[in-house]
Amino acid sequence: MKKLFSPAARTIFVLAMALHIQYPAFAQEKQSLRILDQITLEGIPGVTYRYGFQKGISDESGAIYLLTDNETWLYLSHLSYGSWTLDPLAVSLAIKNGVISRKEQLHGLQPVSVIALKMSEEKDKKILISDQERLHHDAGAILGLDPVVSGIRKSSSFGFDPVLRGFKFDQLNIVVNGLQSANAACPNRMDPPTSQVALNRIREIEILKGPHALRYGIGLGGTINYIQETPDFSSTPGVYGRISSLLESNGDVWRNDARVGFQGTNYDIGVLGSYSTGKDYIDGDGNPVPADFKRGTLGFYADFMASKKDLMQVSVNRNFARDVDFPSLGMDLRTDDTWMGSLKHTRNFSGRNLAQWNNSVYFTRVDHLMDNLLREPRMMDAATPAITQNWGFRSEGEWKFAQGKLFAGVDFKEEAADGTRTRAITMGPMKGKTFYDNLWQDSQIQKTGLFANYLIPVGGTVISTSGRLEVNQAVANNAAEEFAQLHSDVENTQLNPGISIGAQRDLGKAFSLGIWAASVRRSGSLLERYINFLAVGMDPWELVGDPQIRPENNNELDLVLGFSREKISLELTLFGSYMTDYISSVKTNLKPRLATSPGVRQYVNIEEAIKTGFELNFKQQLGANLSHNLGVAYTYGKDLILDAPLPEIAPLDLRYGLRGHLLDGKLQAGLNLRHVLAQERVSEAFGEGSTPGFTLLDLDASYPIGNMLLVKGGIQNLFGETYYEHLTRPIGTNKTPMYAPGRNYFVMVSFKFP
Incomplete structure (x- = not known):
């Protein structure tokens, strides 16, 4: 065949x-x-x-x-x-x-940490600390959840002033929704911008590390952006709300938060409020620490869909604080009354490259009074009423292309401060005399900026470029005689350019690499330009500003290496900053206003300084019901001219957390360990002392009762450690440490409807 x-x-x-x-x-x-x-x-x-x-x-x-x-x-x-x-x-x-x-989730490529505050709707991913943190009376204090942020404390209960990578005060850009901000009316920053943020509607906090986020302004060391919740429209009209309360045993702290909203197909409106009080607490050795405070907020919000393409958003908050102890300062906060309001219009487009246009306007007014009338004994009655006012606008467009995205726009901010200290002598040979000190000199700064941020993929790499050009105009409208003798010209206009470029690329299935470089310039603040003989630094020396102080420059490089698999993720960030004309202060021969002050410092520019360090974040899912995480942050700072450490640099901070989900995820329990090393690198020029290390252990557990009620309890500082943070200012001329609370028990109840 x-x-x-x-x-x-x-x-x-x-x-x-x-x-x-x-x-x-x-x-x-x-x-x-x-x-x-x-x-x-x-x-x-x-x-x-x-x-x-x-x-x-x-x-x-x-x-x-x-x-x-x-x-x-x-x-x-x-x-x-x-x-x-x-x-x-x-x-x-x-x-x-x-x-x-x-869901769209990436708004920029700069190194960023996000603290989530909103409780997730997914049963197995609830962030049980969120309602507890939302109850906090100081929005700055919750930044300490991330080891990259430390804070300067002058009060034991209020006014946590964030420090990020050794940058502080106006070196950080603090904003709400990328726009609104407040200036501390108190020259000693009893009321830093973070303290004025009402947490009732905050969804998350972006900690944008480094000077790369130029969309929101110039943050020489970083930007902290409090992001509010998006409108919650519903096809069926209804009412929703939340009532929460928390009690702490150490200091008799009682925090309360409430919110009621009304929603429909094209509206989401509501009112909100909070009120917190506290008394003196006990440190780890059983000694009392002055910590009285009263703090509250009352607010209104309204979001309307004027059309299918137009969204209008209105927000007004009224904050107040009363009789807050500041044991590390010569005065206490007696009253602090703040108004914050904003109006935003968003227009969405379809079928064109221009996808969205936002226009916003805001105002802030802080009316602050500090005095020493609660102190005994005293040589004089001293009081400082002060007012700061901010207003501004922002207009930004968003363009989406097949292979890129562009944000561009213009913004404007005006900051103004005024306040006079009164000193009525009650003892000694000058008894009966009264002195008036013009501290803020009715000073004012206007900032007008043009900005752009362009993101584009090039092969397997995503490139991000940002630029900003800002005109900074400053003036003292009521210069004090002694200040005018020191500085003949109290007006100044400076031009501040900033540029940043970054690249991010996946290296195989698990690794990623990002690198960012930036060069940014920042003008001096109201404090650095116009403060008039007042002790506002870390030592008792009085400080005087310089209207002609040169802008400080930060040239920074960030390197981010990431690793991510199904149940494990690791991110290592290395950064280095070379700074020129860095703003600091030096001692002078000027005569201080107060006899108790050792002398006068003046703000000056340091020719060269560096800051470098690293941050490490590790997360792992150990099983279906168990996960753990690790975070570490460290910063090294040096004055290259003096060959000495820069002042107020926090030591290495390590955090470890272990969390379990039991009983179908309803019972959730956590263990949090924090270890801080001793800080021996301190600035002798500023009389900064070294601080010992410490270790803290916290425990917490929570359980929902039905669909509306959540109960949570826990123990903070379980072993009653006696400790204080390196950046906490000491008490009195003998520099007695202001110790943190010892062991503290807390219980929280939160009711949500519907």
Whole structure:
């Protein structure tokens, strides 16, 4: 019988059949998938995808086309939506539905930490500390959840003034929703900008490390952005709300928070309020520490969809504080009354590159009074009423292109401060005399800025470029005679450019690398330019400003190495800053106003200084019901001219957390360990003392009762450690440490409806 096929033909036929059996996908048609924005349901163009050997970019409608199997993972990446993966089962479900939805989440590429405050709706991912932190009377204190942020404390209960990588005060840009800010009316910063933020509606806090976030202003060392909740519209009109209360045993602290809202298809309006009080607490050795305070907020908000494309948002808050102890200062806070309001309009566009345009305006007024009338004995009655007023506007557009995104706009801020100290002598040879000290000199700074931020993928790398040009105009409208004799010209206009460029790239399936470089310039603040003979530093020397002080410059490089797998993630950040004309102060021969002051310092520029350090964050899921995390932060600062440490640099801070989810995730318990090393690198020029290290252990547990009630309790400083933070100012001329609270028990109840 004649053979129909030659040996070679039979071999080719067998191989072809084997390939057809093993790889039926080659005979399949490509499956279509659309990648949609989870909110707008519009297609997302420019999504980079990789599926086995198949790779590409989604088209203008957000569509991709795949030959699928049951074994391959799908890897997706977009500069505005981040990177994410779908396992084979998720790919199959997506093919069945024809869509993949994703929520926009990446608004910039600068190194960033996010403190989440809003409780997640997912049962197994609830952040149980969120309602507790939302109850806090000081929005600055909760920044300490991240080891990268330390804080200067002059009160044992209020006014946590954040320090980020050794940068402090106006070297940090503090904003709400990228816009609103407040200036401390108290020259001693009893009321720093963070203390004026009402936490009732804050969703999360962005800690933008380094000077890269130029969209929101010039943050020489970083930007802290408190982000409010987005409107919650509902197809069915209804009422919602929250009532929470927390009690602490050490200091009899009682915190309360309430909110009631009304929502419908095109509106979300509500009122909110909070009130907290506390008394003296006990340190680890059983000694009392002055810590009285009263703090409250009352607010109103209204979000309206004026049309399908137009969103109007109004917010007004009234904050107050009464009789707050400041044992490390010569006076206490007696009254602090603040108004904060904002109006924002958002216009959304479709079918064009311009996707959104935002216009916002805000105002802030802080009316502050500090005095020493609660102190006994005293040589004089001293009081300082002071007022700061801020207002500004911001206009920003967002353009989306197939391969890029652009933010650009203009903003304006005006800061003004005025206040006079009264000193009525009650003892000694000058008894009966009264002196008036013009501290703020009715000073004013106007900042007008143009900014842009462009993000674009180049191959497998995402590039981010930012730029800002800011005009800074300063003047003292009521210069004191002694200040005018020292500085003949009290007006100054300076031009401050800033630029940042960053690149981020995935290195294989698990690793990523990012590098950012920036050069930014910042003009002196109201305090650094116009304070008039007042002790506002870390030592008792009086300080006097310089209206002509040169802007300080920060040239910084950040390197971020990341590793991420299904149950483990690790991120290491290395940074280095070379600073020129760094603003500090030096001793002078000027005569102080108070006999108790050792002398006068004047703000000056340091020619060269450096800061460098690292931050490490590690997270791991140990099992279905157990996870742990580790965070470490360290900063090194040096004055290159004096060859000496820079002052007020926090020591290495390490945090470890272990959290378990039991009883179907309802019972959640946590252990938090904090270890801080001793700080021996201190500035002798400022009389800074070294501080010992310490270790703290906190425990907490929570359980929901039904769908509306949550109960939580815990112990802070379990072992009753006697300690104080390095940046906490000491008490009195003998520099007695202001110790932190010893062991503290707390219980919280939170009721939400519906």
